[in-house]
Amino acid sequence: MRIPILKLHNYLLISIQIELDDQTAIQFQEDLLHKIHETGATGVVIDLTSVDVIDSFIAKVLGDVVSMSNLMGAKVVLTGIQPAVAMTLIDLGIHLKDVPTALNLEQGLIKLRQTLEE
Amino acid sequence: MNKKLQGLVLKNSDEIIRLWLRKVDQNHKKKLGQVAEVSDELFEGTNREFANVIFSMVENKGSTEELKTFSERLIQLGWPLSYLTDGMQVFRNVTVDYLLNQTEIVTKEDCIEVLHMVDDWIDPIIHHLVNEYSGNWENIVSLQKVALQELSAPLIPVVQGITIMPLIGTIDTERAKLIMENLLHGVTKHNAEVVLMDITGVPVVDTMVAHHIIQAAEAVRLIGATCILVGIRPEIAQTIVNLGINLERFPTKSSLKKGFEAALELTGRRIIDMDGSGDKIEELLETLSKE
Numbered sequence: 037m038r039i040p041i042l043k044l045h046n047y048l049l050i051s052i053q054i055e056l057d058d059q060t061a062i063q064f065q066e067d068l069l070h071k072i073h074e075t076g077a078t079g080v081v082i083d084l085t086s087v088d089v090i091d092s093f094i095a096k097v098l099g100d101v102v103s104m105s106n107l108m109g110a111k112v113v114l115t116g117i118q119p120a121v122a123m124t125l126i127d128l129g130i131h132l133k134d135v136p137t138a139l140n141l142e143q144g145l146i147k148l149r150q151t152l153e154e
Numbered sequence: 155m156n157k158k159l160q161g162l163v164l165k166n167s168d169e170i171i172r173l174w175l176r177k178v179d180q181n182h183k184k185k186l187g188q189v190a191e192v193s194d195e196l197f198e199g200t201n202r203e204f205a206n207v208i209f210s211m212v213e214n215k216g217s218t219e220e221l222k223t224f225s226e227r228l229i230q231l232g233w234p235l236s237y238l239t240d241g242m243q244v245f246r247n248v249t250v251d252y253l254l255n256q257t258e259i260v261t262k263e264d265c266i267e268v269l270h271m272v273d274d275w276i277d278p279i280i281h282h283l284v285n286e287y288s289g290n291w292e293n294i295v296s297l298q299k300v301a302l303q304e305l306s307a308p309l310i311p312v313v314q315g316i317t318i319m320p321l322i323g324t325i326d327t328e329r330a331k332l333i334m335e336n337l338l339h340g341v342t343k344h345n346a347e348v349v350l351m352d353i354t355g356v357p358v359v360d361t362m363v364a365h366h367i368i369q370a371a372e373a374v375r376l377i378g379a380t381c382i383l384v385g386i387r388p389e390i391a392q393t394i395v396n397l398g399i400n401l402e403r404f405p406t407k408s409s410l411k412k413g414f415e416a417a418l419e420l421t422g423r424r425i426i427d428m429d430g431s432g433d434k435i436e437e438l439l440e441t442l443s444k445e
Contacts, residue, residue: 115378119338122376126334126369131376138378139345 039064041071047148048072048110049141051083056090061097068101072110079148080105083141085116095130102135111151113137115144159253159271164213166252171205173248178241200228204238208245212275221279225286235287239280246276307333309340315347316417318410322355330366337370341379348417349374352410354385364399371404380420382406384413 037060042049048071054060068080082098084090090098102112115138117125125132136151138144163170178201207224228238253268306329311317319337341349351367353359359367371381383406386394394401407413418424 117377119335119342119373119377122338122373123334125376126373131372137376139342139347140378143347143378 038067041068043075043077046077047079047081047145048075048077049081053086056087056094058093061094065097065101069104069108072105072108077110078152080110080112081115081141081144081148082112083115083144084121085140087121088118090121090125092128092130095125095132099132099135111148113144113148116140159257159268160212162253162256163249164209167209170248170252173252174205174245175201177244177248204241208279211279221282225283229287229290235284238283242276242280246272303332307336309336311344311346315345315421316350317341317344317346318350318352320352320355324358325356325363325366334370334373338373338377341374341377346379348380348382348420350382350384350410350413350417352385353383353390354387354410359390359393361397361399364394364401368401375404382413382416384410
């Protein structure tokens with residue numbers, strides 16, 4: 037199962053709508069990095085609105101994806117993390133410190149534009 | 155034997171009641187006087203009614219209807235449970251004394267039988283009374299718990315994108331959990347970009363409370379909003395620093411007013427005076443600097 041990555045001008049949009057298992061997450065990480073390389077995108081929005089469960093491994097992969105993308109010159113914003121998911125992550129001690137977040141896709145795009153303009 | 159003793163008690167009920175009343179009067183008047191303002195007539199009347207209830211229980215074991223109405227009324231009046239339990243103890247003593255004096259008891263078995271029988275009369279009554287009272291208390295406690303929960307974590311959307319959560323009273327783990335849940339759901343529901351957590355009304359901030367607040371703020375950040383901690387009083391600031399708690403990861407402000415201004419700034423807005431008095435002052439300053 038592969039997660040579709042959409043290109044919108046300079047940005048890449050990813051909406052995760054399936055339950056992430058470890059394999060899919062790793063696959064997604066590779067796909068995204070290749071896509072960034074291919075398109076030269078400067079911003080990435082990963083929308084997690086329909087994700088109900090994030091375990092520690094997926095959280096780690098997401099954190100890694102963000103730092104990797106930063107290395108490749110693309111800013112990443114995570115959007116739409118559900119309250120329950122946020123609570124579980126905090127309980128697990130995962131704070132995703134250096135990861136920018138936004139309430140929804142719209143806010144995420146605004147935030148991305150702001151950080152890229154700076 | 156059993157029937158005989160029961161008959162004896164019922165026949166001499168007036169005598170027993172008289173003895174009982176005298177003792178109860180001595181014992182409880184003082185105690186009860188402290189709890190509630192009770193007139194002598196009311197006290198006498200209640201005592202008599204209590205005695206009647208006890209005897210009707212002795213007469214036909216198991217009929218709890220009278221006892222129930224009686225105890226319900228006392229609960230409503232706010233009489234203490236100790237009045238009833240002490241009364242029952244006194245009744246037990248008086249009855250046992252009376253029976254032992256009246257009947258010629260020869261053997262140990264007889265004596266034990268009398269004690270057992272009196273216990274059999276009295277224990278169900280005490281049991282019932284304690285149940286009624288504790289049931290009533292539990293009811294009150296659960297009602298108050300619900301009321302407290304309703305008050306414990308309110309979230310107020312003030313303007314587009316900004317919500318405030320005023321916290322009043324001590325925060326324990328259970329409440330902290332509720333606060334976090336309400337906060338996160340409120341943020342997504344109201345689409346808030348900034349949440350102001352006001353701890354003006356929190357009397358003590360120890361490591362545990364700070365930990366909960368930090369967790370809530372982190373969770374808010376994860377779902378994509380900013381949490382500003384406002385209402386930090388001087389003594390709270392002192393404790394936080396003395397305890398070595400690091401709150402630097404998210405913004406803090408001394409008052410709700412300042413926090414609100416910061417929130418407006420974060421959402422790209424500011425408050426301007428309608429009559430432009432601010433501009434006038436600026437103009438004045440400008441002219442002054444020119445001179």
